[in-house]
Amino acid sequence: MDKNLVVKDLEAVRSQSPLVQSITNYVVMNNTANALLAIGASPIMAHAVEEMQEMATICQSLVINIGTLSPRWIEGMLLAGKTAKAAGHPVILDPVGAGATSYRTQTCFKIIEECQPDIIRGNGSEIMALVNSDIKSKGVDSSESSSSAVESAKILAKRYNCVVTISGEIDYATDGEQVIEIHGGSPMMAKVTGLGCTASALVGAFAVVNRNYLQAAASAMQVMAVAGELAAAKSRGTGSMQMNFLDELYNLSANDIIK
């Protein structure tokens, strides 16, 4: 992929500081907010039905992550998603644990149907589970490689007219026709909870500044991969990895990306 486009998108995020609403899971909220701040965006976490229309209107994009689902939160997700979509804001879905329980899989389909997300980002198992109901996820960690999910991602993208991104050893972004591969990262990234969720949040920020969603998603994933690779090289374990990852996002230069 063209690294200069990534640099351009990153610079746009930093200069425009997009306001990104995340309705996400309890486990990762702190890290997601910090990652958005580190990359130059402005995060909001809010979920109550009572403020979803106002909140989704003032924010510039919406990231829905189903990691710790419950009924009232789903109501908030659907209302926010419809409001953001109607306002022309990018809507991103992170189908955490799709395939692990029918509640998760069905909620994903409900969100897809009612909110028509522009971008779906998941791991191999999750993406495959959204295409083939026979696929069972092992909880929230992927039991399928990202490369084995590329065909599913293309089907999903065509079926719902969206961009699909798969995280894994290699990351992929596809609009159903074109497939962009993103290399880099580190195996240690899968051992820090919620870096996939962070990726979805960054996709939400990049989609504000680049309405070519395929490129926006690829840029965000490339930024994740570069920051992850740089952070892993400095980290003694997963505790320092989590810290260094934020430091790398905060300091990421054009040169880091081009190299």
Place this chain on the structure above:
Amino acid sequence: MDKNLVVKDLEAVRSQSPLVQSITNYVVMNNTANALLAIGASPIMAHAVEEMQEMATICQSLVINIGTLSPRWIEGMLLAGKTAKAAGHPVILDPVGAGATSYRTQTCFKIIEECQPDIIRGNGSEIMALVNSDIKSKGVDSSESSSSAVESAKILAKRYNCVVTISGEIDYATDGEQVIEIHGGSPMMAKVTGLGCTASALVGAFAVVNRNYLQAAASAMQVMAVAGELAAAKSRGTGSMQMNFLDELYNLSANDIIK
């Protein structure tokens, strides 16, 4: 401000280890609890209506933070606030995102009316939004400087007979008449999520040991500023900033404050 009073308050927090109840948002709970522990206080996070009367009675102060509101949590906040107030414990309100949605602004007014908080701590936008309903916050990050909010803070303090603290480049604490300025800190503090919420929690701890709430609030903000400045000097980015900030709180000496 008199740094010796800050030192005295800090030493009192460490020796008395006040039990501080936080009804706060999901994003910052971990950091808030760790900051309270690092400064020598003892944190409790609990929100259920079912245990609010008992909990707010055994705790020594209550910090209400509306960052991730929902109806059941508001019920818990109001019951805890009334219980704490009736017990003579300090009640602190952090009006996160006041002005961003009417749900937030109205909830703040409901809490102010029913619980009569002793101290309100917010950023410039939030404080101004509580005085002038024309002010709109850009989400949860301030779009107004702290200094531009000083007059609003004085009005708010007089109107509700409380102390108001504003975080920003310069921090301010006022009882409506006197205004204390707190200098120090670092711009990097605004790039770590929830340090404003941490400030409110520390105010809650300091208010237990010093019933002069204007001084207590100023002392807590001064401790934040010193720890933030020392931490920033050691930090490569916002990940290490978050870690170093806790280390500084934990190690903060009288000498650090006086200098």
Place this chain on the structure above:
Amino acid sequence: MDKNLVVKDLEAVRSQSPLVQSITNYVVMNNTANALLAIGASPIMAHAVEEMQEMATICQSLVINIGTLSPRWIEGMLLAGKTAKAAGHPVILDPVGAGATSYRTQTCFKIIEECQPDIIRGNGSEIMALVNSDIKSKGVDSSESSSSAVESAKILAKRYNCVVTISGEIDYATDGEQVIEIHGGSPMMAKVTGLGCTASALVGAFAVVNRNYLQAAASAMQVMAVAGELAAAKSRGTGSMQMNFLDELYNLSANDIIK
């Protein structure tokens, strides 16, 4: 205790990567998930009644932690607990703040009665409060030493036919007859929020690979103590302690444990 058994259990966790479901409190979710990943297990956080039967069936153990209780979460805990128990999976209870409010104490008894946990892990105050209703906890931090709670732990273990573990300066695990002492750790561990909750989560992972629950609990506590001691020696304060603790879990060797 026999350190070789600890090494064997740790290696089994790493090779089998047990899937551990945590229904836990908002404050510690991120750290708990990261600790499980660091030790080689696979974490799931989920709480909704709507997916509890499926989730508790696919997971291999269940850790119930009552740190931030509310009615709907209790429903999820009870359904998950009964499902996991019926499936023959180990069920662990962390009675956070038992004795602080009657809501917490009564919820613990309800969980114990309906789900029959295999292992209960708490601090001194919590364990004593489950045996003697006159004991009042000071919030969620223990006001009793672990050694003063050993007799209560034995009574509790016999009464409910389970293993009981106490965290503190010395850790203890008992089945009501035998008492295993676990030495090591660091006073700094009590100043990082949620390391007790992390201990419960690790007990959940170890109980999958060793159905001798007394030994499994002791192994998990020994791993905590070793990682805590190594981390404290490298830490300038509680911020770096939290990070280093995860790094130590991630890197823990047989040699670290034997020494």
